[in-house]
Amino acid sequence: MDFSDFSSYNIDFNKCKQCGKKVPVNSVFCIHCGQVLKEEVVKKKKQSKRIKLPEVLLQMEEDNFEEPELVFEEPEPEIKKVILHKRQKFIPIEPLTGRMLDYFLMMQETGSVGLQSLAHIDVEPRPYQIEAARSIIESQGGSGILADEVGLGKTIEAGIIIKEMILRKAARKILILVPSSLLYQWEVELREKFNLEIMGDNDIDKIEDEFFSGIMLLSLHKAKSKKVQGIFLKKSWDMLLVDEAHSLKNHLTQAHKFVFGLKRKYTILLTATPIQNDLRELYNLINIVRPGYFKSIRFFRRKYMSDRFTPRNPRELRRMCSRVMVRHRRADTLIKLPPREVKTIFVQPSKIEEEFYNLTLELARKAVAIANRESADHIMLLLSILLKESTSSPQALLATLEAAILPKVLREKEGELLKRVLKLGKNLGKTAKMEGLLKVINEEDSPIIVYSEYLRTQEILTKIIEEDGHQVYRYAGNLRLEEKERSLRNFREKGGVLLSTEVGGQGLNLQHCQRMVNFDLPWNPMRIEQRIGRIHRFGQQKKVKITTIAGKNTFEEYLVKILISKIKLFKMVIGEIDSILAYLKNPLPLEKRISQIILESNDSNLIQKRLDNLADEILEARQQFNQDRDSSAKLLDLPAEK
Amino acid sequence: MSDKQNIIEKQNYYKNLLNQYCQTQYGIEINNDSAKIPPDHQKWFLYEEKIKIHKGISHGFFWQRLSSFIKRNSPVYYRISLPAKLFSEETKLQIKPDIDYLVFFLRIQYESHDLIEEPLAVITEGKEVQVLDPDQFFKFLGATEPAKIYFSKEDYQQRLAIVKNSLKDILADSIKEKQQQMVQTLTEEFRMIREYYSHLLSKVKKTEDREHYIEEQKRLESEKIRKLHPSSLKLIATPEIIISVKFDS
Numbered sequence: 001m002d003f004s005d006f007s008s009y010n011i012d013f014n015k016c017k018q019c020g021k022k023v024p025v026n027s028v029f030c031i032h033c034g035q036v037l038k039e040e041v042v043k044k045k046k047q048s049k050r051i052k053l054p055e056v057l058l059q060m061e062e063d064n065f066e067e068p069e070l071v072f073e074e075p076e077p078e079i080k081k082v083i084l085h086k087r088q089k090f091i092p093i094e095p096l097t098g099r100m101l102d103y104f105l106m107m108q109e110t111g112s113v114g115l116q117s118l119a120h121i122d123v124e125p126r127p128y129q130i131e132a133a134r135s136i137i138e139s140q141g142g143s144g145i146l147a148d149e150v151g152l153g154k155t156i157e158a159g160i161i162i163k164e165m166i167l168r169k170a171a172r173k174i175l176i177l178v179p180s181s182l183l184y185q186w187e188v189e190l191r192e193k194f195n196l197e198i199m200g201d202n203d204i205d206k207i208e209d210e211f212f213s214g215i216m217l218l219s220l221h222k223a224k225s226k227k228v229q230g231i232f233l234k235k236s237w238d239m240l241l242v243d244e245a246h247s248l249k250n251h252l253t254q255a256h257k258f259v260f261g262l263k264r265k266y267t268i269l270l271t272a273t274p275i276q277n278d279l280r281e282l283y284n285l286i287n288i289v290r291p292g293y294f295k296s297i298r299f300f301r302r303k304y305m306s307d308r309f310t311p312r313n314p315r316e317l318r319r320m321c322s323r324v325m326v327r328h329r330r331a332d333t334l335i336k337l338p339p340r341e342v343k344t345i346f347v348q349p350s351k352i353e354e355e356f357y358n359l360t361l362e363l364a365r366k367a368v369a370i371a372n373r374e375s376a377d378h379i380m381l382l383l384s385i386l387l388k389e390s391t392s393s394p395q396a397l398l399a400t401l402e403a404a405i406l407p408k409v410l411r412e413k414e415g416e417l418l419k420r421v422l423k424l425g426k427n428l429g430k431t432a433k434m435e436g437l438l439k440v441i442n443e444e445d446s447p448i449i450v451y452s453e454y455l456r457t458q459e460i461l462t463k464i465i466e467e468d469g470h471q472v473y474r475y476a477g478n479l480r481l482e483e484k485e486r487s488l489r490n491f492r493e494k495g496g497v498l499l500s501t502e503v504g505g506q507g508l509n510l511q512h513c514q515r516m517v518n519f520d521l522p523w524n525p526m527r528i529e530q531r532i533g534r535i536h537r538f539g540q541q542k543k544v545k546i547t548t549i550a551g552k553n554t555f556e557e558y559l560v561k562i563l564i565s566k567i568k569l570f571k572m573v574i575g576e577i578d579s580i581l582a583y584l585k586n587p588l589p590l591e592k593r594i595s596q597i598i599l600e601s602n603d604s605n606l607i608q609k610r611l612d613n614l615a616d617e618i619l620e621a622r623q624q625f626n627q628d629r630d631s632s633a634k635l636l637d638l639p640a641e642k
Numbered sequence: 643m644s645d646k647q648n649i650i651e652k653q654n655y656y657k658n659l660l661n662q663y664c665q666t667q668y669g670i671e672i673n674n675d676s677a678k679i680p681p682d683h684q685k686w687f688l689y690e691e692k693i694k695i696h697k698g699i700s701h702g703f704f705w706q707r708l709s710s711f712i713k714r715n716s717p718v719y720y721r722i723s724l725p726a727k728l729f730s731e732e733t734k735l736q737i738k739p740d741i742d743y744l745v746f747f748l749r750i751q752y753e754s755h756d757l758i759e760e761p762l763a764v765i766t767e768g769k770e771v772q773v774l775d776p777d778q779f780f781k782f783l784g785a786t787e788p789a790k791i792y793f794s795k796e797d798y799q800q801r802l803a804i805v806k807n808s809l810k811d812i813l814a815d816s817i818k819e820k821q822q823q824m825v826q827t828l829t830e831e832f833r834m835i836r837e838y839y840s841h842l843l844s845k846v847k848k849t850e851d852r853e854h855y856i857e858e859q860k861r862l863e864s865e866k867i868r869k870l871h872p873s874s875l876k877l878i879a880t881p882e883i884i885i886s887v888k889f890d891s
Contacts, residue, residue, distance in 0.1 A: 065821050068875035072806040075718065075881050093788050095716030098667060099883050100780055101660040102712045103747055105705065107761035107776075108653050113751070114759065118703050119710030124688060125703060127696040137757055141827070169878060170753050236868065263861065265869045291862055292834030296841035489689075 029302065033313070071169070112138050117163035123193040125156050128333050132326040133160035142170070142266035143289050145245070145325040147636070150272040150629065151575035152328055155186065158241055158270060159194045162215070166196075171238035171266065172213040177259070178243040180219040180589045181581040185526045186243070187217060207231050220247065221587045224258040237264040244582035245269035246628065248288060249281035260288055272579055273628035274325065275635050278308045282321070282635075289324050311635055318636060329637055330573075337536060341545045342570040344560055345440070347432040349551045353394075356424040357554055360390040360397065361598075363417050367410050368599045384523070384595035389454055391556040392520035393434070393461075394425040396454035401425075430464060433519065436549045437461070438468050440517055447495040448515040451531050453522060458499050461519065471496035511540045518548040521560060523591040525569055525577045533574055546570055555598050558608050562615045567622075583621035590614075657705075664708070668715070677704060686711040719884045723789035724782055726889035733778050735765065739891035742791050743767045744801050747776060747883040750813065753876040754820040755827040762879075764812065765887075766801045771808040791886040809879055821872035828870035835862050 013022040018035035028038045106114050115134060118125070125133075129152075136144045136157075142165070146154045165171035176198075178186050183200075190196040198217045199206065206212055208231060220242065223232050240262055242248065248256045248269070267289050275282045283300045286293050294300040304320075306312045349357065364383040389397040401422060410418075441448055450465075452458050455476055462472050473487040475498060491498045492512055513535050522528055536544045548564065550556040563569045569577060581590060588596075597610045664670040671678040677693045679686075687693055687707050695704045726739040737743075745765045752758040763776040793801075810817065839859040846852050868874065 065875075066873035067810060068817060068821070068873065068877055070806075070809060070877040070879060072809070073878060073880040074802075075884060093720055093722055093786060094667070096720045096722070096786075096883070096885070097783055098660070098663045098712050099716050099718075100747070100776075100783065101656050101663060102709050103749075103761070103882050104776065104780065105653060105656040105660060106709055107749065107759070108649055108656070112759065113757050114709075115706060118706035122688065124690075124693075127702065130702055139756070141756055168751060168753070168757060169876075170757060236865075261858070261861075263865055265865070287838075290831075290834070292831075292836075292838030295834065295837050298841060485689075 113164075113168070115160060115164055116167050117160050117194075120167065121160070121163060121194050123156065125160060126153065126333065128328045129153055129157045129160065132157040132328065133164065135326050136161055136268065137164060140324060140326075142239075143268065143324075145269045145271065145274060145285060145289060147271055147274045147325050147327040147632070149328065149330050149633075150579050151573040152330065152333060153575070154270045154272070155189050155243070156193070157326075158243075158268060159190060159196075161268060162190070162239070162241070163194050163196065165239060165266070173235065173237050174215045174239045174241070175223075175232065175235075175237045175262070175264075176215065176217045176241045176243070177220040177223055178217070179247070179582040180221055180587050181524075181584070182243055182526070182578055183217065183219055183589070184524060185530075185578065188530070190215070190217070204228055204231060207235055219587070220255055220259075224255055229258055233258075233261055233263075235263065237262060239266040239268070240264040241268045241270070243270045244579065245271040245285060245288075246273050246276060246281070247582070249276055249284055251284045251287075256284065256288070260291075273625065273632045275632045276628040277631065279305050279311060279635075280308065286321070286324055293324060294320070309631075314635060321636065325636075327636055329633075338540055338543050340532070340536060340570055341543055342564060343545065343547045344564055345436050345547060345549045346552045346557055346560075347436040347549060349432045349554070352424060352428060353431055353551070354553070356394060356421065356428060357390055357551070359417065359421045359424065360386065361555075363410075363414060363421055364599055365602070366414050366417070370410055370413065380592070380595055380599065383599055384591070387555070387595070387598060388520065388523070389457075391551060391554055392452060392454050393431060393457040394428040395460045396456040398422065398425045399456045433549050433551060434461065434464055437517060437519060438464070440547050440549070441465065441468070441470060441497060444515065446515060447491065447498070447513040448517065449498045449500055449510065449513055449535065450517045450519050451500055452519040453501060454520070455501065457520065458501060461499055465497050465499075473498050475500040477501060510535050511537065514540075514542050515545045516547070518546070521548060521550065521556060521563075523559070523594045525563060525567075525581070525590065528563070528569065529572075529574060529577060532570070536574075553604070555604070555607050555611075558604075558611050559594065562611050566612075566615045567618050580618060580622045580625050583625050584617060586617075660708075668711075670708075677708075683711065686714075713882075718882070719886075721789050721791045721886045722786040723888040723890050724786055726891055728785060729782060729889060732781065733774065735772050735774065737889050738767065739889050741767055741889070742793070743887045743889065744793070744798075745774065745779065745883075745885040745887055746805055746881050747885075749880045749882050750809075750816075751878040751880070752816075752820050753878075755824050755870060758820070760816065762812070764805055764808070766804055769804055771804055771812070773812055789886075789888045791888055793886065806879075809877075813877070817875065817877070821875055824870050824872045824875060828866060831866045831870065832863060835859060835866070 012025040014025055014027075014037070015021070016023050016030040016032060016035055016037065018030060019033040021030070021032045023030050023032070023037065029035065030037055112134075115130060115137075117133075118130065128148075132146060132148070136142065136146070146157050148154050148157070162171070162174060162176075166174075176186065187198060187200070190198055196215060198215045200217055201222065203214075203216065204218075206214075207216065212235070223229065240259070242259060248259055250256055251260075269285060269289060271285070274285055280297065280300075283294055283297060294304075304312050304317045311317050364386055367379060367383055386397060386400060389400055401418065437450065441450075450461065452461065455478060458474060458476060462474060465472050471494065473491045473496060475484055475487050479487070487498070488510070490496075492510065495512075498510075498513070516532065516535055518528065518531065522531075532544075532546060536546075548560055550560045572580075584590075586593065593614060594611070597614065598607055601607045601610055661672040664672060668683060669680040670683065672695070675695050675697065677687075677695060679691060679693065681691075684690060687704075693704050693707075696702050726737050729735075730737040743765050744767075745763065748762045748764070750760045750762050752760070761776055763774040763779060765772050765774050836859075839855060842855055843852060846855060
């Protein structure tokens with residue numbers, strides 16, 4: 001509403017000292033800019049509403065406090081050995097210079113901390129990530145919102161903070177709550193990049209132990225469930241982290257109430273979209289980190305909101321936010337990656353391969369029908385592995401089937417079918433996908449990484465590729481650390497083909513390589529992204545080629561089409577899919593949903609249709625995410641005023 | 643010159659000296675914006691041959707890795723001798739010649755309203771502990787000689803205990819300052835919480851809801867007390883370098 005129109009009414013006006021606009025004479029605040037016009041009224045109101053602090057707090061200013069706890073870290077035992085050595089072992093004094101210089105350098109910034117964690121992690125963070133972690137630890141009292149734009153590595157920032165707080169003995173009981181779809185990614189990142197051991201679903205009982213300490217990683221969905229939430233609410237946590245924290249935007253939801261109710265010393269929220277539709281959501285998030293930071297919603301509305309979507313005083317609001325929030329834009333970080341060239345090859349399986357694949361699918365569906373309720377989850381997991389193996393290589397599938405891990409009832413009822421699958425599999429050697437892979441490898445004489453999830457597939461691929469005259473290096477979970485390091489080093493120095501399972505080489509960069517093949521496709525898009533991230537990362541100078549090979553008329557073909565052509569997964573910025581999946585209404589991990597679709601659909605048309613619907617859901621989530629991303633950017637990323 | 647500029651100047655000074663030292667001692671070549679690491683030491687730097695040094699981050703990735711490397715590759719303990727007169731004149735400390743001293747360079751971490759770290763150097767003899775300016779000690783490095791100094795186990799333990807027991811006295815002012823900052827922060831946090839709930843409660847009529855909010859407020863306040871009450875201040879003292887010194891008459 002334009003208040004200058006009031007001139008047509010019989011109202012007296014004054015001019016606001018701040019903005020110069022007309023304001024009705026008796027206004028206490030300017031209706032345009034929020035400036036206080038009647039100091040005495042505000043003062044009087046403030047006095048009448050002065051907040052009473054407890055006596056104990058008022059006394060503190062005069063008190064002599066109890067002596068604080070002091071931990072003296074005893075020098076290492078070997079020092080004692082040296083210092084007490086009667087035979088006067090000679091100690092060169094030259095290194096003393098280095099020691100002292102290091103001590104002075106590290107202790108120069110009195111009043112701050114050097115991030116010791118940087119010497120204990122297996123990743124080199126970008127400078128803005130280090131600054132974000134330092135900012136939270138040093139200037140924001142250990143609590144804050146990490147609100148970088150998507151793909152800038154908020155998990156790395158959070159990892160540094162966790163590691164630092166653990167090293168400095170400031171946090172022993174840590175709770176990390178994430179969307180179900182991100183559990184795997186968090187587990188891998190914390191373990192591989194930060195050498196942190198975590199506890200999960202199966203360890204919830206341990207929290208009840210009085211002396212519990214450790215890192216508990218759970219889905220927010222699980223933690224807030226009525227069955228277990230009491231255990232979490234009872235515990236006094238040192239640190240709480242919530243990823244994709246925009247799910248807490250509404251203060252009336254169970255998720256918000258649960259997180260707000262957790263006892264915690266330090267709180268870190270991660271979200272690329274702290275503001276979605278309504279400015280109230282920003283208020284709600286900050287209120288979790290620092291309750292009462294904006295006094296009350298009434299005060300926040302009056303001071304910072306023109307309406308639900310428009311800030312009244314964006315500059316001041318940004319200033320206030322910067323004390324509890326760290327945010328970087330992609331444009332500020334100088335991260336520019338070369339383009340990705342995405343190629344999909346659909347190969348025609350032989351008749352025997354087709355039969356083998358179809359019979360496996362039939363066997364899996366029959367197993368679903370037989371499975372009872374109690375074992376349903378377990379069976380679904382097992383069958384989804386079988387299905388993925390069937391599209392990877394017959395050798396991988398046979399290894400699992402021969403291990404007789406299928407339920408007894410299935411082996412008895414569908415024994416004949418099982419025998420046929422085994423017989424067919426044994427007759428299969430080099431598959432159409434393997435032929436296709438050799439073609440891709442031979443396209444160029446440059447290093448190439450081939451990803452497969454299965455060891456048996458890796459073994460057969462090693463044989464075939466070596467027979468084709470290429471040098472092959474293997475990287476897999478069953479190798480010893482030295483063997484893995486040797487493989488990576490040789491691949492970096494000599495080129496050739498690196499065959500890798502999922503656990504491929506964090507820390508060591510492989511930017512010398514620009515070609516990558518997905519020989520089989522994980523059903524979790526974030527695992528695909530991690531594969532790409534090994535070569536398409538900071539430091540890569542050249543265009544990266546990503547090839548995916550899939551068999552025609554298999555569910556893998558439909559899945560590849562959905563992920564690559566429809567969702568355009570490979571065109572997304574790293575990290576974007578994580579945020580998008582967190583917007584899905586159905587909390588089930590995507591991997592599980594894909595497995596349900598394949599196993600519970602009777603024919604390939606239905607599989608295609610249901611996968612297509614799932615893709616639509618993801619696209620809708622993406623649209624919502626993009627809207628929220630723009631809302632956050634509009635408020636938080638305005639260029640700083642001079 | 644502002645404090646910040648002063649710190650940067652000092653850091654640059656120590657960085658330059660450290661660069662020269664690392665080059666001669668370990669063959670690590672440090673230029674303005676990158677460091678070249680010899681193969682033997684690459685494992686300390688994520689197996690990288692060349693590392694970019696980002697400006698403006700004094701505690702950045704490279705320096706923390708280098709610090710860790712130096713700590714693991716050089717002793718913590720040294721035995722030296724120094725001319726007593728030179729040292730006592732410069733430091734104004736009461737130093738007795740021909741007596742064995744122990745010098746501790748400590749890192750003191752405070753978990754108060756923030757995480758804070760401060761250096762501290764002390765020199766001990768008998769039951770006496772004197773605070774030493776670490777920078778001053780650095781000046782004498784050129785005048786030091788290796789020395790044969792032996793401490794009995796009891797003597798060493800006794801001095802360690804003396805340092806440990808004196809720390810609270812030595813750090814009394816610093817502790818008081820941190821505790822006062824904790825009180826200020828706690829008061830501010832309480833004020834925010836109380837203001838928030840006074841507004842909330844003024845709007846709520848239903849007894850059940852009121853009770854819920856009152857409980858919630860109590861819980862938040864007790865959490866703030868857990869974190870910010872001055873008696874919950876935590877200190878960690880870590881000896882980084884230990885030097886036994888004989889002052890020659």
